Amino acid sequence: MGSNYTPLGVQLMTTGEKAGTWGTLTNTNWDIMEQISGGYIEQDIAGGAGATTLSVSDGSTGATLAHRIIKLTGSITGNRTVTIPLDVQTFYIITNGSSGGYTVEFKYVSGSGGSVTWGTTDKGTKIVYAAADDGTNPNIIDVGMGTVTLDGTQTLTNKTLTSPKIGTNILDTNGNELINFTATGSAVNELTIANAATGVAGPVISATGETNVGININPAGTGVLKSGSAAIKIAGTETIFVPSSAMYGSTTNGADPQQVETTALRPDLKVLDFDAGTAEYAQFAIAMPKSWNLGTVTFQAFWAPGNTNTGNCIWGLQGVSVANDATADVVFGTAQEVTDAGGGAVEDVLVTSTSSAITIAGTPADDYYTFFQVYRDAADGSDTFTGDARLLGIKLFYTTDAANDA
Numbered sequence: 001m002g003s004n005y006t007p008l009g010v011q012l013m014t015t016g017e018k019a020g021t022w023g024t025l026t027n028t029n030w031d032i033m034e035q036i037s038g039g040y041i042e043q044d045i046a047g048g049a050g051a052t053t054l055s056v057s058d059g060s061t062g063a064t065l066a067h068r069i070i071k072l073t074g075s076i077t078g079n080r081t082v083t084i085p086l087d088v089q090t091f092y093i094i095t096n097g098s099s100g101g102y103t104v105e106f107k108y109v110s111g112s113g114g115s116v117t118w119g120t121t122d123k124g125t126k127i128v129y130a131a132a133d134d135g136t137n138p139n140i141i142d143v144g145m146g147t148v149t150l151d152g153t154q155t156l157t158n159k160t161l162t163s164p165k166i167g168t169n170i171l172d173t174n175g176n177e178l179i180n181f182t183a184t185g186s187a188v189n190e191l192t193i194a195n196a197a198t199g200v201a202g203p204v205i206s207a208t209g210e211t212n213v214g215i216n217i218n219p220a221g222t223g224v225l226k227s228g229s230a231a232i233k234i235a236g237t238e239t240i241f242v243p244s245s246a247m248y249g250s251t252t253n254g255a256d257p258q259q260v261e262t263t264a265l266r267p268d269l270k271v272l273d274f275d276a277g278t279a280e281y282a283q284f285a286i287a288m289p290k291s292w293n294l295g296t297v298t299f300q301a302f303w304a305p306g307n308t309n310t311g312n313c314i315w316g317l318q319g320v321s322v323a324n325d326a327t328a329d330v331v332f333g334t335a336q337e338v339t340d341a342g343g344g345a346v347e348d349v350l351v352t353s354t355s356s357a358i359t360i361a362g363t364p365a366d367d368y369y370t371f372f373q374v375y376r377d378a379a380d381g382s383d384t385f386t387g388d389a390r391l392l393g394i395k396l397f398y399t400t401d402a403a404n405d406a
Helices: 022-038
Strands: 040-044 050-053 069-073 080-084 090-096 104-108 116-118 125-130 140-142 169-171 177-180 190-194 204-208 237-243 256-261 268-274 280-286 298-305 312-322 336-341 369-376 389-399
Touching (some): 104 140, 116 140, 237 280, 268 298, 280 389, 312 389, 369 389
Antiparallel strands (some): 090 125, 125 140, 169 177, 190 204, 237 389, 256 268, 280 369, 312 336, 312 369
16 A cells, blocks of 8 residues: 655555665654754745745655745745645744745635735744645634734734834824824934823923923914814914004104094094104003013004095104113114005005014013104105104014913
């Protein structure tokens, strides 16, 4: 009677056969079993899209699938499949050592059972079990003890990632971007997030690294920063509107305060009249908020024409800050001017464009008292408005570097 063979090629001899050759055949069987238990082999799977079929060599050593550890090699230019016979039942330690950005699938030669696949960038090692659990559709099972991969679905417990680090983003369960990261070369400052125990104010997000480090949060476009549904006030541009009623004409060449009635019991205009032929001035003073960054300011003039002329009117503003226990007999800083045309109708409310940046003289600091002087530059030949220019007020723009004045 002829010998039978296991699926991995070990010869099974019947009683009384192979007289005189048992020694040689048994030694070969032991060699095969050594391969199966711990042997290493490299298998070339080079080529384009297609399959490499692994087959057994009955009674002989050397068959790839009769080794425990297999390294797949070669340059692949398409997705490759490596197949084994339906009756093979064992486990393998397989490394995808091929070159080329294509998938490699390890499966049974036929049927619709499960298989194990290395992704296009996965050059790692997997422990797989060929179950031979169905004569038609057997399964290949990833035992899940191989190298952690970037494109595989794996559950990690008590693992510390040292390489690779978290990349440029974290995705949600749908594969959509949840958090994006941008790396800064030689960075020394970072965010530290701390959780909180019961009864404590709450988790904390802190800037850490150097001694003084801010946190920048930048909404996109016209978006705003919110806490719940309420917008959060953040440092930036703020405004102060100073009406003419809060100003006073300068002692020298001062503008003339007036109250102009439009129609009875309709809005009156509380104004300062600036003459068309002589440069005239008015002043106001502000203790600027502590949140002011002590930098430059800009302004808009709100005014009304005294007649129907459409010529240009030039408005100017300058400022100076005075410290506690210091003289107020100081010179104003350099002015900035804006030009606006008369609207052609008396009592129209007109608003100028925003001026260029005004540097406040006196080197401002916290708790300084800041004087402003507004004027009409009637002596400038470009000021062609022929009537009185009636100032309604000044909108002052300044920049903060704190959310409040605490």
